[in-house]
Amino acid sequence: MTPDPAPPARDAAGHAPVPLTKEPEPPQRDAPGGGRDRGHRTHRPWSARRVPAALVAAVILVAAVAALADVIAVRAGRPASAWRRQLADALATRPVDDLWMLTGAAVAAAAGVWLIVLALTPGLRRWLPLRRPADCPRLRASLDRDGAAALLRDAATRVPGVGAARIRVRRHRVKARADVRFRDPRRVKEDLAAVLDEECDRLALARPPRVTVRVRQRTD
Helix, strand or coil: CCCCCCCCCCCCCCCCCCCCCCCCCCCCCCCCCCCCCCCCCCCCCCCCCHHHHHHHHHHHHHHHHHHHHHHHHHHCCCCCCHHHHHHHHHHHHCCCCCHHHHHHHHHHHHHHHHHHHHHHCCCCCCEEEECCCCCCCCCCCEEEHHHHHHHHHHHHHCCCCEEEEEEEECCCEEEEEEEECCCCHHHHHHHHHHHHHHHHHHHCECCCCEEEEEEEECCC
């Protein structure tokens, strides 16, 4: 017979000591995007807007030069130009509800709204921002939609049973349509969705798009 284990020693107050054990630490959750962003939010790059800026600058420059030249001519003792006199008379005599006044106001308002939209939106909608590495948060990179669609199309055609694939990449969604030559279309759809999801992860997009897959059986 083996002897019973000795009772735990008691302290001076007569209380048995409580063993101290280290509780397991809670599992660390991965940050969104595989822990690569570390809180750095990636935005789409801003367009330089060279063409709209050049058009607006050209119009303002021509109008300013024409008005300045006419004002200088008037100060020099010459009569004002005919276009400025006609414009001043039209603005002074035409009523507010005149067709030409309403048309000019609508055009000016549309141009103003267009310029405000250009100033507040980044543009470059065909470029998809990529995730930034944690060790270099100031690094920014983007991927063209056509390039992303080509990579996804190549991955889709490698799925067994897919004869042809058409991929359309949007900002928040990837639409894939595939022609199935053999195998069960449902199995091909599941495999194709899994392959496209994996390929989207490899693209390292800052905003992973949602993948929708449609397949159709082709026997010809």
